[in-house]
Amino acid sequence: MIEKIRQQSNYDFFYIKDNLKSAKPVDIQLNGVSVEEALKAIFANQPLGYELKDRVVVIKTKPRALIPALTPVFKSVDVGGRITDQAGVAIPGVSVKIKNTQRGTVTDADGKFQLSLIKGDVLVMSYVGFQTKELVYDGQSTIEVIMEQTNNALGEVVVIGYGAVKQKNLTGAVVQVKGKDLNSSVASSFQQTLQGKAAGVEVIQPTGQPGAGVTVKIRSNPSFANAGVLYVVDGVPVNDAAGQPHLGGSVGGARYVEDGVDKSPLNFINPNDIESVQFLKDASAASIYGARAGAGVVLITTKRGAEGKAKIEYTGSYGSQQADKMYPVFGEQDYMTQRNLLKQEIWYRDNKIAPYYGNVQTGTVTPYTPVFTPSQIDGASNNNPSAMDAIVRTGYTQQHNLSLSGGNGKTSYFASGNYFDQKGVIIGTDYKRYNGRLNIDQIVSDKIKIGANIIASNSEADNTVTGGQNENGGIVTAAIYWAPSVPLRGPDGSYPLSPYYPNIPNPLSYATVTDKTKSTRLLTSAYGEWTIVEGLKAKGSFSLDQSNAKRSSYFPTTFLYGAQANGSASISQSDSQSKLFEYTLSYNKNLSEKHNLNAVAGYTYQRTDTEGFNAGNQNFLSDVTQYYSLQSGQADKPTVGSSKGQLTWASYFARAIYTYNGNITLQASIRRDGASLLQRIRNGAIFHLYLLDGYCLMKRF
Incomplete structure (x- = not known):
């Protein structure tokens, strides 16, 4: 029909051949009509439309009408609600x-919230000082909830910096999460279990690799001028650990500086050992920790022994994991079709074909030649596994935890051991960890108390690069750019490259790369406490935090960048040792029936020494030696480097909390920090804040 109109009218037609496949057969007779009338009759009731442009008929698909979606059995709706006392x-x-x-949210200043719900969803509402409430959504358009206050919570003791106070006497923004509320069965780090547990706390894990680092932001923390949240475990700041070493060598160091492999330095803490987690969210609560508390403070209190018979507990779990959703990619047949269309569009542009790119007619230039022939496309299938499917697998997590605790009135103890094993859903990602912990408290006399705490951890991880940009973007990026028309494995077992992106490695070849991280950490601390007089105590403590991380990698000749260097090996190592001395004098006493004073003053000194080393070589005779024989490489200039650093903090601090009649509280705190980051240790900064806060008890008459 198109050819007949072209012959009789000298009109030219512009269209995409594949679009004509959806056209319906036309059986029509027309005599003595104009071209416009003929086109209108031909395209009636067709899924195609047309447009006339200077004696050129452009055929295109009609916009699809919106078809009302069938209402599913389970339909989510946006529901608003309000929570009041x-x-x-x-x-x-x-x-x-x-x-x-x-999925969850928090209420705004008016107590309102909005969530997308399905009938039957169970809402769990929690807030400090109120009873946790559950409500089943039954399809109502709005939800009104009344929460009841928990009087017991007001008398509960909450750990704050260098002390503890009753919940009702808190003046700063402090949120507490109990250890029993943390889902520790599938988490390598306790940070992962904090998601959705505290209002105003944002927990982000940039990569899903087993043991990966987690970023915790308190109240969004918009500042970029800090080192993140300060973590304090049983009174010991633990931020100065040996971090995950970067890939070394001329290949890994140059291409994968941002390698998406960031192991959490807090993996040494067994989530099952945590008694509670406190978030110091504002300046009032965190000021006692000074300069390092700019992004907030997370206080971790671990379990301790209690008086009674020895108690043995075991918990274990096993679960499987699968990738919930990966990036969608074309199947082989669709990819071939789209590749042809792309080349055809480029042909139109380069030859300035009318009507969109110029005035050149198609018959006056070299004909378009498709990348794939129709027979090749017809012989292809969209059902073959994609590169995205090839890089994922079924993973699992398992853990076993054993603890022993008890006490006899003067001596209390708690010992635990943990084994955690996770097989990642991305090929080449695994993580194993062994934890051990022991603490003991001894009452020597009615005035003297001593104690010690030991945490030991050892972990091993297999890494796969998931970060970076462009050709250095890692395994997921390589799978996205892979051409489905090329087999992932050659007949000889080799790993071919995509002809369209030859600078990007074959995604399956990442599985041949060796990239291992071994980490150890030992945190020991001891304290002695002397009750001078009733309410007045002096305490001295010492802690030693030692950590080591070693990363060994080898890029074999089966991997693109390894082939370019004829094999590339590297070893990177970082060590850290932190010593902390603290001395405090505390006073807590009811001065009279209505007056109470809780005060503390102290001095703290912490020194952290760090060392780093890396070495790399390439051009090996064989892939067999991997990174075990760096000296056998024959690079023109092998890489080697080392580093050393020291950071010292010396601080004085004081805080006083005065409570009148149990419901009016005045708190003042001051701290002076000196750091070797400044020119001299005596050059310090003073952090101080005075806050007046009131709390009124409700009474019935």
């Missing part, structure tokens, strides 16, 4: 979470 006052900051999911 028993007096009808809105409660801001309430955590509203859908049970057994990671």
Whole structure:
């Protein structure tokens, strides 16, 4: 039909051949009509439309009409709600979470929230000082919830910096999460278990690799001028650990500086050993920790022994994991079709073909030649596994935890051991960890108390590069750019490259790369406490935090960048040792029936020594030796480097909390920090804050 109109009218037609496949057969007779009338009759009831442009008929697909979607059995709807207390006052900051999911939100200043819900969802609402409440969504358009206050919570003791106070006497923003509320069965780090547990706390894990680092932000923390949240475990700051070493050598160091392999330095803490986690969220609460508390403070309190018979506990779990959703990519047949269309569009542009790119007619230039012939496309299939499917697998996590605790009134103890094993869903990612912990507290006399704590951890990880950009983007990027028309493995077992992106490695070849990280950490601490008089105590403590991380890698000749260097090996290592001395004098006493004073003053000194080393070589005779024989490489200039650093903190601090009648609290805190980062240790900065806060008890008459 198109050819007949072209012959009789001298009109030219512009169209994409594949679009004509959807056209319906036409059986029509027309005599003595114009071209416009003929086109209107031909394209009636067709899925195609047309447009006339200077004696050129452009055929294109019609926009698809929106088809009302069938209402599914389970349809999610946006539901708004409001949470108030028993007096009808809105409660801001309430955590509203859908049970057994990671979806949730918090209420705004008016106590309002909005969530996408399905009928039958169970909402869990929690807030400090109120009873946790569960509610089943039954399809209502709005949700009104009244939360009841928990009087017991007001009397609960909450750990703050260098002491503890009752919940009702808190003046700063402090949120507590109990250890029993943390889902430790599938997490390598306790940070992962904090998601959705505290309002105003954002937990982000940039990569899903087993043992990967986690970023915790308190109240969004918009500043880029800090080193992140300060973590304190049983009174010991633990941020100065040996970090994950970067890939070394001329290949890994140059291409994968941002390698997406960031192991959490807090993996040494067994989540099962945690008694509670406190978030010091504002300046009032965190000022006692000074300069390093700019992004907030996370206090971790571990379990200790209690008086009673020895108690043995075992917990274990096993679970499988699968990638929930990966980036969608074309199947082989669709890829061939799109590759042809892309080349055809480039042909139109380069030859300035009318009507979009110029005035050149198609018959006056070299004909377009497709990349793939119709027979090749017809012989292809969209059902073959894609490169994205090839790089994922079924993973698992398992852990076993054994603990022993007890005490006799003067001596209490707690010992635990943990084994954690995770097989990642991305090929080449695994993580194993062994933890051991022991603490003991001894009452020597009615005035003297001593104690010690030991945490030991050893871990091994297999890494796969997932970060970076462009050709250095890692295994996921390589799978996205892979051409489905090329087999992932050659007949000889080799790993071919995509002809369209020859600078990107074959995604399956990442499995042949050896990249291992071994980490050890030993945190020991001891203290002695002397009760001078009733309410007045002096305490001295010492801790030693030793950590080591070693990363060994080898890029074989089966991997693109390894082939370019004829094999590339490297070893990187980082060591850290941190010593902490603390001396405090505390006073806590009811001065009279209505007056209470809780005060503490102290001095702390911490010195951290770090060392680093890396070496690399390439051009090996064989892949067999990997990184075990760096000296056998024959690079023109092998890489080698080392580093050393020292950081010292010396600080004085004081805090006083005065409570009147149990419901009015005045708190003042001051701290002076000196650091070797400044010119001299005596050059310090003073952090101080005075806060007046009131709390009124409700009474019935």
